[in-house]
Amino acid sequence: MAKALKILVVDDDVDVAESLADILEFDGHDVALAHSGQEAVRHLEERAFDIAFLDVVMPEMNGVDCLCKINELRPETKVFMVTGYSVDQLLNQAADQGAMGVLFKPVAATRMREILRTCA
Amino acid sequence: MLVAAHRGLVKTTTGVALLVAVATAVTIPGVYFFAAYKSEQRQINLEAEQTARTLGKFVYTHPDHWRWQSHRLDELLSYGAAYLRDSHRRIVSDDGDLIAAFGTSPGYPSLSGIFRVSNGADVVGFVEISYSLWPLIRQTLFVSAIGVLLSTAVYLTLRSLPLRALNRVLADFETSRTELQTANASITSLNDELEQRVIARTAELKAAQEELLRTERLSALGQVTATVAHELRNPLGAIRNSVFLVGEKTQHRGLGLERMLARTERNISRCDRIVNELLDYTRKKTLTARPTPLDAWLADVLAEQTVPEGIALCEELGTPGLELAFDADRLRRAVINVFDNACQAMAEWHEREPGRDALSLTVQTRSSGGRAELRFIDTGPGMTPELLEKAFEPLFSTKGFGVGLGMPTIKQIMEQHGGGMDVSSEPGRGTTVVLWLPVENQQEEAA
Numbered sequence: 001m002a003k004a005l006k007i008l009v010v011d012d013d014v015d016v017a018e019s020l021a022d023i024l025e026f027d028g029h030d031v032a033l034a035h036s037g038q039e040a041v042r043h044l045e046e047r048a049f050d051i052a053f054l055d056v057v058m059p060e061m062n063g064v065d066c067l068c069k070i071n072e073l074r075p076e077t078k079v080f081m082v083t084g085y086s087v088d089q090l091l092n093q094a095a096d097q098g099a100m101g102v103l104f105k106p107v108a109a110t111r112m113r114e115i116l117r118t119c120a
Numbered sequence: 121m122l123v124a125a126h127r128g129l130v131k132t133t134t135g136v137a138l139l140v141a142v143a144t145a146v147t148i149p150g151v152y153f154f155a156a157y158k159s160e161q162r163q164i165n166l167e168a169e170q171t172a173r174t175l176g177k178f179v180y181t182h183p184d185h186w187r188w189q190s191h192r193l194d195e196l197l198s199y200g201a202a203y204l205r206d207s208h209r210r211i212v213s214d215d216g217d218l219i220a221a222f223g224t225s226p227g228y229p230s231l232s233g234i235f236r237v238s239n240g241a242d243v244v245g246f247v248e249i250s251y252s253l254w255p256l257i258r259q260t261l262f263v264s265a266i267g268v269l270l271s272t273a274v275y276l277t278l279r280s281l282p283l284r285a286l287n288r289v290l291a292d293f294e295t296s297r298t299e300l301q302t303a304n305a306s307i308t309s310l311n312d313e314l315e316q317r318v319i320a321r322t323a324e325l326k327a328a329q330e331e332l333l334r335t336e337r338l339s340a341l342g343q344v345t346a347t348v349a350h351e352l353r354n355p356l357g358a359i360r361n362s363v364f365l366v367g368e369k370t371q372h373r374g375l376g377l378e379r380m381l382a383r384t385e386r387n388i389s390r391c392d393r394i395v396n397e398l399l400d401y402t403r404k405k406t407l408t409a410r411p412t413p414l415d416a417w418l419a420d421v422l423a424e425q426t427v428p429e430g431i432a433l434c435e436e437l438g439t440p441g442l443e444l445a446f447d448a449d450r451l452r453r454a455v456i457n458v459f460d461n462a463c464q465a466m467a468e469w470h471e472r473e474p475g476r477d478a479l480s481l482t483v484q485t486r487s488s489g490g491r492a493e494l495r496f497i498d499t500g501p502g503m504t505p506e507l508l509e510k511a512f513e514p515l516f517s518t519k520g521f522g523v524g525l526g527m528p529t530i531k532q533i534m535e536q537h538g539g540g541m542d543v544s545s546e547p548g549r550g551t552t553v554v555l556w557l558p559v560e561n562q563q564e565e566a567a
Contacts, residue, residue: 011354013354013355013358015354015355015358016354016355016357016358016361018358019357019358019359019360019361019362019365020357020361022361022362022365023361023364023365023368026365026368026369084349084351084353084354104353105353105354105356105357106353106356106357106358106359106360106361106388106392107357107360107361108360109360109361109364109365
């Protein structure tokens, strides 16, 4: 079992966020859930995270805006963007803002484990 | 028709002119002869009357012997002869005896005038003056000649005047007709040209309209699929993760869930492929073309594929060293699509009608005529021409599953590369799909 990480999962789709969190928690990580950009910011204001999985398309504050906020609050957090379909402009902006990578939905658990192994 | 009308008019004009000419030729001498005849007759009658009256006076003064005064009678008869040339004058008694005569008999034809001689109470004889008609006939003939000349002139004038006018009209008409024919030919030519242009434009319009409909349909499809993809990928992700976790948690517990979980995972992947296929066709991706050795690349792609049981894969790569610039990711998708289509068709055919042997898929590369070709030759069920035509229509599928965007996507990928896709098929014999890319001259030569 790899080192336990503090992970923030941000997705406006509750089931997606929870199903991802379930696997991460099963693997022994410390997982926090947020269903909007604002909620994610609140979590980051409270404590630091090693890794954040950020849904790109969300109402009000989208993933890229959230990434900018994370960069301000917790620049050490490694951020991965998660998207259902390609919004090239947003993905390019995210890359410019220092996102570590992009995961396409549906995210395979094996792929996520691979990423966490490299980040641990 | 015009020539017939012209001939008719000429005939009529000639007839009228001839009639007028004949009338002129007959009328002039006729009128002349009649007038002269009347005038001479009057003259003779008058002369006869005068002579008779003078003789009457002489008879009155010489009642008994006037008959024998021959020299007086001759003198009386000769009087006035100067006026009437070649006249023959006679004095005849009342009982028919010739008393005196002057001049020679005029012969036939002649004109004569008789007047009775009276002594105041009784008729004692007659004075007869005859005159030859030949001088009058000669004059009449002369006048006739003039009349004929005149009538000929009238005939010619009458005949030529309307003909000249007609000829002028005909010449004008001919000019107009030529101009009309030229204009007509020009109009016909323009008409033909216009018709051709209308046909061409109509075809262009129809093609544009079809393209527009297709684009609109795909645009609407694109919007729908983008939404559907997003909306489906989230629940799919949630299902996939949950199933994964169920699998992890129940592993090695002897619950016998493995097959069910594997089936669930398989079908999640299938749904994922459908979403990808839809997105692939509707999303316009920019190509990232890099020079790649075609044969080596294709061999790698083919090596990754699983060939169904019972199908032989033959690789005949014939362009070693040929390097082409293409988007490896997109072309890979096209190749896999063609490969999967061929394998699936052959496998299903085999399942439906077993006992066939020599099911094979031959993959060739070749370069000629400015194109690099990737040929996929299968010995599967093939397609009828109707089916082949429909294969390129979006949303058409012969498979039990799939959305029917495979062939249109392959075509789209090849066209994005400036190349294309050709398909030939024969039912019961197999299908050949050719994917081609344009080759620069120097590359072809180098190859």
